[in-house]
Amino acid sequence: MSIGDRQRRAPQGVEPVDHFEINGGNRLRGAVTIGGAKNAALPIMAASILCEGETILHNVPDLQDVRQLLVLLNRLGVKSEREAGGALHLRVEDEMNCHAPYELVSKMRASICVLGPLLAKRRRAQVSMPGGCAIGDRPVNLHIQGMEALGADSELVNGDILLKAKKLQGAEMFLGGPFGSTVTGTANVLMAATLAEGRTVIESAACEPEVSDLAEFLNACGAQITGHGTPRVTVDGVASLSGTEHTVIPDRIEAGTFMIAAAITNGELELTNCRLEHLLAVVDRLRRVGVNIERGEKGVTVASSRRLEPVDVTTQAYPGFPTDLQAQTMALLCLADGNSVITEKIFPDRFLHVAELNRMGAHLRKEGPTVIVQGVKKLVGAPVMASDLRASAALVLAGLIAKGTTRVHRVYHIDRGYERIEEKLASVGAEVRRVSE
Ligand code: EPZ
Numbered sequence: 001m002s003i004g005d006r007q008r009r010a011p012q013g014v015e016p017v018d019h020f021e022i023n024g025g026n027r028l029r030g031a032v033t034i035g036g037a038k039n040a041a042l043p044i045m046a047a048s049i050l051c052e053g054e055t056i057l058h059n060v061p062d063l064q065d066v067r068q069l070l071v072l073l074n075r076l077g078v079k080s081e082r083e084a085g086g087a088l089h090l091r092v093e094d095e096m097n098c099h100a101p102y103e104l105v106s107k108m109r110a111s112i113c114v115l116g117p118l119l120a121k122r123r124r125a126q127v128s129m130p131g132g133c134a135i136g137d138r139p140v141n142l143h144i145q146g147m148e149a150l151g152a153d154s155e156l157v158n159g160d161i162l163l164k165a166k167k168l169q170g171a172e173m174f175l176g177g178p179f180g181s182t183v184t185g186t187a188n189v190l191m192a193a194t195l196a197e198g199r200t201v202i203e204s205a206a207c208e209p210e211v212s213d214l215a216e217f218l219n220a221c222g223a224q225i226t227g228h229g230t231p232r233v234t235v236d237g238v239a240s241l242s243g244t245e246h247t248v249i250p251d252r253i254e255a256g257t258f259m260i261a262a263a264i265t266n267g268e269l270e271l272t273n274c275r276l277e278h279l280l281a282v283v284d285r286l287r288r289v290g291v292n293i294e295r296g297e298k299g300v301t302v303a304s305s306r307r308l309e310p311v312d313v314t315t316q317a318y319p320g321f322p323t324d325l326q327a328q329t330m331a332l333l334c335l336a337d338g339n340s341v342i343t344e345k346i347f348p349d350r351f352l353h354v355a356e357l358n359r360m361g362a363h364l365r366k367e368g369p370t371v372i373v374q375g376v377k378k379l380v381g382a383p384v385m386a387s388d389l390r391a392s393a394a395l396v397l398a399g400l401i402a403k404g405t406t407r408v409h410r411v412y413h414i415d416r417g418y419e420r421i422e423e424k425l426a427s428v429g430a431e432v433r434r435v436s437e
Pocket of ligand 1: 039042110137138139140141142143144177178179180181182183184185206323324346347389390417
């Protein structure tokens with residue numbers, strides 16, 4: 001029964017709360033197809049606000065966050081239709097509404113990605129300021145700074161960011177913050193600059209593949225963007241953009257999660273629809289742990305058959321080690337033969353999984369933005385609580401190798417970013433099932 005069905009079955013207003021029940025110990029074997037990238041699909045869907053005509057997107061994952069953004073886009077006058085299990089069709093039908101309200105934005109932070117498109121196309125954007133987040137402090141000052149550099153007036157109205165501009169003017173700007181570049185901040189400025197007059201140059205732009213995929217999409221719609229994928233991006237404004245057909249890139253974070261699933265179970269997986277070139281920092285660390293990762297005929301093969309070596313990991317902006325794989329890598333290193341040090345440089349407080357992993361018998365000691373991982377011989381099954389998307393993935397991975405049964409509660413966190421992960425894991429030998437509470 002799909003999540004959608006279950007939601008339809010749940011009594012009105014009652015969110016069905018599931019947990020995963022995992023019996024650990026099985027070595028994973030087989031092939032897994034990686035889905036489309038959530039963090040590319042979301043800004044690209046928001047960019048449809050900029051376009052005349054129809055936008056058709058392929059490889060958009062069927063995730064809670066995608067469904068949530070569609071609710072917001074519909075509210076903003078963008079009609080959406082999804083072919084059964086297939087392409088997503090988006091078309092702007094009404095440009096009156098420019099307000100993304102608290103009750104929608106508070107459900108999903110990435111809703112902030114409508115800020116730039118609304119301002120650029122409708123010259124007005126009122127978007128609820130995203131609130132607190134389990135992974136730490138996440139201000140959006142750089143997003144606003146970028147819009148102001150393009151000539152927008154900004155103010156905070158009852159918790160909403162209100163931006164207005166008679167016209168947008170291209171500008172040179174530095175978009176780096178205390179933790180380096182900003183991914184959705186770069187995406188927002190990129191989208192707004194496409195319809196600004198003149199040239200915009202973004203220094204310290206995020207280089208993530210998801211930002212490059214957005215730029216490729218916008219260029220296919222008629223934008224003039226160069227330098228994407230590097231810290232210096234140039235946008236020459238155009239008068240208008242037209243909808244196009246685009247295939248979203250594979251999800252490197254889902255792929256990395258399955259690489260670690262193979263490694264933690266001493267298994268062997270073939271990942272299809274996986275772009276190894278987007279994961280070089282991850283592959284480098286996993287190979288040092290002792291995992292074999294090769295390009296195979298149909299995809300990427302990942303195999304591990306011996307003891308795991310300890311390594312140190314420091315998260316950085318792309319092409320460095322992704323913060324979105326920090327928790328999953330910590331779960332793996334819990335079983336390494338020695339001590340590893342994990343340093344979180346992007347979200348220094350992103351460690352809610354530490355206490356839960358310790359409940360499973362891990363030896364983790366947190367010191368500021370660093371965790372000392374003392375390797376143990378085994379983990380034991382326990383009831384644990386998911387707190388955010390990637391922390392929940394780490395708990396599921398730990399459950400795959402733990403002795404006995406692990407129950408991961410609040411898996412709605414994992415449904416936000418992984419499409420039917422329990423079915424994919426079960427298809428390669430994991431003993432995992434979704435249980436409705
Ligand atoms: C994106 O979030 C991703 N989300 C996150 O993935 C990911 O963890 C993050 O980039 C870093 O890679 C989406 O793409 C939807 P940032 P984003 O702005 O754009 C600070 C997941 O699990 N900052 O690059 O919100 C910020 O506090 C999610 O899929 C400012 O100071 O992250 C952080 O320390 C979780 N001011 C750093 O920059 C700003 O205006 C990087 O944040 C913006 C950010």
